[in-house]
Amino acid sequence: MTWIMAALLVVVVFAGIGITKWMNSTATENANENWRDIAQAEIANSMVMLEEPDLSEPQADYYEGRIAIAEHRLANDIPSFEYASMQQQVIDTHMMMSLVTLLAVIMAGGIVASEFSQGTIKMLLTRPVKRWKILTSKYITVLLFAVVLTVILLISTALAGLLFFGISDGTLLVWNGSEVSETSFWLEALKLAALKFSSVWMISTFAFMLSTVFRSSSLAIGLSIFLMFTGIQAVFLLQNYEIVKYYLFTHTDLTQFFTGNFMISDITIQMSIVVLAVYFLVFMAISYWTFGRRDITA
């Protein structure tokens, strides 16, 4: 079962990058624009964005960074990665992380509920191991599974990128708020994947809680996947209300602070981490409390 999921992930990654390659080759020439033009466009674009009246501080920082990087490139003649390169694909891996979420939710939703439906829960809970330890071992399994899937995603993206696109001789530049520096694309990819992992983590924890409370894997998996897709839409519905700042899905994706795609304008990464931590503690408390106290009649 877990092997099938991992294999599925690899297949989807290869297929996805293969399709990208094919679309690139059928598209018009501007797919392979000169990096200088791209940098120029980046500056012009960011300038426009900075003119926006209701820009928040994190957003302003982000666009200033973009300008600084682009100017540095032009001044020092440092090309960026082309889109159709192994490096850029690896950096963009975080955009494929919803696949990991999907598979991790299937695991998280089933891992407790299936013990109840198989009746094995009574065999498990009559061992000299406290219930919270059993639940913790299951939770760690879910997280490890998600981490392994993320690593598989990164590696298979790199392999597929190598196979379909090859290596670009660009350089990755980052802005730390005061100066521009070089960095490795692997480091950047890992950073973004780790930030995106917050979303995998929260949604699987949610599925794990449902699995523990309702003892039904279909309910846990179904509801979690439904929320995963609709939860983010709800941010846009709620964006004019104060409550959106405390809503889980406003904060699940931490990459928003580094890729500029902010869900709402005035949030900071610190605030997101606090909100996520509170949700996490609530989910865990509910899971442990119900699992620890429940009378097993299965």
Added chain:
Amino acid sequence: MAEQAIVQIKNLSKTIGKKKIIKNLSLDLHKGEITGFLGPNGAGKTTTIRMMVGLMRPTEGEVWIDGQSVQADFEGSIQKVGVIVENPEMYKYMSGYKNLLHFSRMHKGISKERIDEVVKQVGMQNRINEKVASYSLGMRQRLGLAQALLHDPKFLILDEPTNGLDPAGIREFRIYLQKIAKENGVAIFVSSHLLSEIELLCDRIAIIQNGELIDIKNVNDLQKSRYYIQAEPLELAGEVLTGIGFPAVLHDKGYLIDSGAEHIPGAINLLVGAGVRIFAVQPYRETLESQFLEMTGGGEIAQTHTK
């Protein structure tokens, strides 16, 4: 049974909703003793067993296993207990051996040799590497017994253990349980509907009805020597028997007397001497079933047989 009890159930009660399912149940189980747990459907056998192994939380009362409370020190007490609750459910997609390995990891210090030993004891060595999905109910019961015995428990709780075993399997199972009770001093607590099976297996029988323990009997007491004497005239026979110190109970067309075989010829001589005509003298044994029906009010047992 002067020995210190291995298991002490103290004033156990369970209320679910407004209904009191178990009412103030107390029971001691001793080393090397096999205790049967009998009761009609819905009497609270499984609930009691689930509370004894920590699957359910008692509303009141405590269960002590070898000096440790299941409620206060779960890990310390449960490591001495082997359990089969109803049908032993295993991971069907794994082999029997993998199942045992999985459970053994949750105990301290169970070697591979110990697993092999237990597999051999329950007679599963030929099919232990097959997936549990391919096992018959009887084989799952054997595997269930194996997982309960892995950690060499001092106390074994079995809920309906012979369910699905064939007659040879039941016999083997019984002999095996009696052996580990006698040789290893394991206390065994068995719930079952099979009255005749309980009678053969157990040293002692606890009977529960509507959540209350209504009787605890030693099987030896059930089998005490009794004779039935059919005689006429009844009144005279009664007088003679009471006269010589046998409390005679009227039964059918004669009397039941509690007495060893050695006193019977003398009693008959006296009866004949007094002019009582005797038609039959025979040892009398009441079956557990008839006693059980008598105690629990009958009726309900008809359902339990078909379960």
